[in-house]
Structure formats: structure tokens, C-alpha cells
Amino acid sequence: xxxxxxxxxxxxxxxxxxxxxxxxxxxxxxxxxxxxxxxxxxxxxxxxxxxxxxxxxxxxxxxxxxxxxxxxxxxxxxxxxxxxxxxxxxxxxxxxxxxxxxxxxxxxxxxxxxxxxxxxxxxxxxxxxxxxxxxxxxxxxxxxxxxxxxxxxxxxxxxxxxxxxxxxxxxxxxxxxxxxxxxxxxxxxxxxxxxxxxxxxxxxxxxxxxxxxxxxxxxxxxxxxxxxxxxxxxxxxxxx
DNA sequence: GACTTGATCCCG
DNA sequence: GGGATCAAGTCC
Numbered sequence: 001x002x003x004x005x006x007x008x009x010x011x012x013x014x015x016x017x018x019x020x021x022x023x024x025x026x027x028x029x030x031x032x033x034x035x036x037x038x039x040x041x042x043x044x045x046x047x048x049x050x051x052x053x054x055x056x057x058x059x060x061x062x063x064x065x066x067x068x069x070x071x072x073x074x075x076x077x078x079x080x081x082x083x084x085x086x087x088x089x090x091x092x093x094x095x096x097x098x099x100x101x102x103x104x105x106x107x108x109x110x111x112x113x114x115x116x117x118x119x120x121x122x123x124x125x126x127x128x129x130x131x132x133x134x135x136x137x138x139x140x141x142x143x144x145x146x147x148x149x150x151x152x153x154x155x156x157x158x159x160x161x162x163x164x165x166x167x168x169x170x171x172x173x174x175x176x177x178x179x180x181x182x183x184x185x186x187x188x189x190x191x192x193x194x195x196x197x198x199x200x201x202x203x204x205x206x207x208x209x210x211x212x213x214x215x216x217x218x219x220x221x222x223x224x225x226x227x228x229x230x231x232x233x234x235x236x237x238x239x240x
Numbered sequence: 241g242a243c244t245t246g247a248t249c250c251c252g
Numbered sequence: 253g254g255g256a257t258c259a260a261g262t263c264c
Contacts, residue, residue: 039260047260057247074261075244081260094260113264124261211260231261 003186004143010065014040014084014091018222021082021093021184023199028130028182031103033120035184036202036227037096039209039220041081043089046214050090061090066142068182070127072134077124080132082141082184096123096210096221099229106131122231141182202226205238 005024010017018040026032041048049058049071060069061083069081069092081092098120100107107119107129120126127133186199202224209221210231223230225238
């Protein structure tokens, strides 16, 4: 509980948050693992979905930090981001790979593979393994801040669950997205290994982002250079 | 290199 | 409104 990242964690510059998320644990519906690869996207960034302004699809990115922005891509995949910076700033961190640590069997079942390295080593693999879909767009992934309020939509939507813009989602299936079932947490490791936000300290390596054509050189993909669970191996130079 | 579908764009 | 375009991926 106490180690769940507060919403304030995400209300910081997105590149900073991306760094700090490495080594944290992402859990969704009791399934998940250690974050080993992320990418940062920002409003003034040609590679971001929000670069050309607000649309129905990217609306969640313009909302308060700490929410999930889930988008559908390539005709068959979902990818998941966590909204960052201030309400309206439209920045987010794409979760690209996890080292699976919790709920391996559920992930194997959804993915159809046994090998742990094949479960969450890519943004769409990860959502498939965890069972994240369009219906999760807009759900909160951060713990309540102290007391009082941190953000929330101006029109009053808030609280725990679906605030997606598609008005759909059947609303009542409530399994994985039940209150508090989706969050990021500081990893429970020796205090000596903890950084500012208490996570297990990874060896952070920055590279250009994968699959983007605009701003192709911006080095906003961050990985744990020692992890074997990346979506793709580090180029030679980045290895140890 | 194929696959698959929906959001967005550009024209009208 | 309608058709063209192309996308923050995966495949083992």
C-alpha cells in the first residue's frame, strides 16, 4: 500500500518520470512485473500523439497525471502509457517492457507462450499479457495523494475507474479494473538500493525511441541496460 | 514482408 | 461525408 506511487510522482517532467519508473513494479489485476523499458512523449514532440492537438483518441493525455492512456494501433494491438506532468500538458510515458514477476501463469495463458522473455518484451505484448484493453483508457494508476485533491476532470469525473472518452466499456465487468487493482509501486528491495522514489536502482541507458519516424533521434527511450527482458537488445555499445 | 482496423487528414 | 493514408507492433 504505502509503496504505491502517489499521483504527485507523475506530476513532474515526463523524462524525469520515465527515468524513475525503471525498476518500479507495474501491477494490473494482480498481474505484472518490474518496469525495464519505457519511452517519454511530450506535447511539443513531433513523435507524440498530442503534437497536433487534442483529438478524441488522445484526450486522456490532456487530463490529470497518473492515468492510463491506452491506444489501439496497427489494426490489432493496444499500448499503454501513464499520463505525466500537469493536467492539460499532454505528456506520457509509454510502458514498453516488463520483467514478469507476478501472475506468470495468467500471462502465459493470454500470450500463448511459456518462455518468460516472450511475455512482456514489447508494448503490445505487455498489454496482451496483462489483459489491458481499450476499456482501461483513462483509469487511474496512482495512489491517492495525501488528503484533499490532486487533479480530476473539470466535469467531475474522477474516482477510480473508467473515464475513457468512448463512453463504452460495459462498465460492469469490473475484474481487473476494480478499485485499486492497477498501480505502480516502489519495488520492495533493500533500502540501500533505493533511489529517490524507493525503487530498485537499474543501470539506465537512453536510446532513440522505437518505431517513430518523427524526432527519430531524440533519445527518450530508457531501458535497464542489464535486463534480458527488453523489447530488443541494446546495441553493442550500450552493453556491459 | 504481411497482417488488420481505426483515427486522422484532405478534399470537396 | 467519403476515400486515402498510415500507424509509438508482432511474428519465435
